[in-house]
Amino acid sequence: MTNLRDLLAKNIKKRRKLLGISQTVLAEKVGTSNHYIGQIEQCKKFPSSEMLKRIATALEMNSPELFSQVFTEEAIKVVQDRIQADLDEVSISIKKRTAKR
Numbered sequence: 001m002t003n004l005r006d007l008l009a010k011n012i013k014k015r016r017k018l019l020g021i022s023q024t025v026l027a028e029k030v031g032t033s034n035h036y037i038g039q040i041e042q043c044k045k046f047p048s049s050e051m052l053k054r055i056a057t058a059l060e061m062n063s064p065e066l067f068s069q070v071f072t073e074e075a076i077k078v079v080q081d082r083i084q085a086d087l088d089e090v091s092i093s094i095k096k097r098t099a100k101r
Contacts, residue, residue, distance in 0.1 A: 004067060005043045008052075011066050013041045015059045018077070029058035 016026050023041070027034040030051065039045040040055075047055065049063075056063045 005046055007067050007069065008046070009041050009043045011068065012037075012055060012059065015061060019059065026055070026058055030054040 012026075016023070021029075022034070023037040024034040027037045030037075031054065032051070036045065040047055052063050052066060056066055059066075
């Protein structure tokens, strides 16, 4: 079982990367330092409830989602990307076969 600190760190980092923002940008949005965000993501610090609320808002989610173990948008995107890659391969294969005729 994953502890809350690990789960929080993992989810913040995943969501931040999914949104394409750096620790510095997240820190600016929540009014803290990028060093502090880094410490949270490294499981060295655990934020206050107020900071959790600000982080969740900046990451466009609600506070309980920061501790969720269900499929995240990132996991869904990974599956979608794999499906798209498979479709691309099939399309290329069909084009090659058609060109040979």
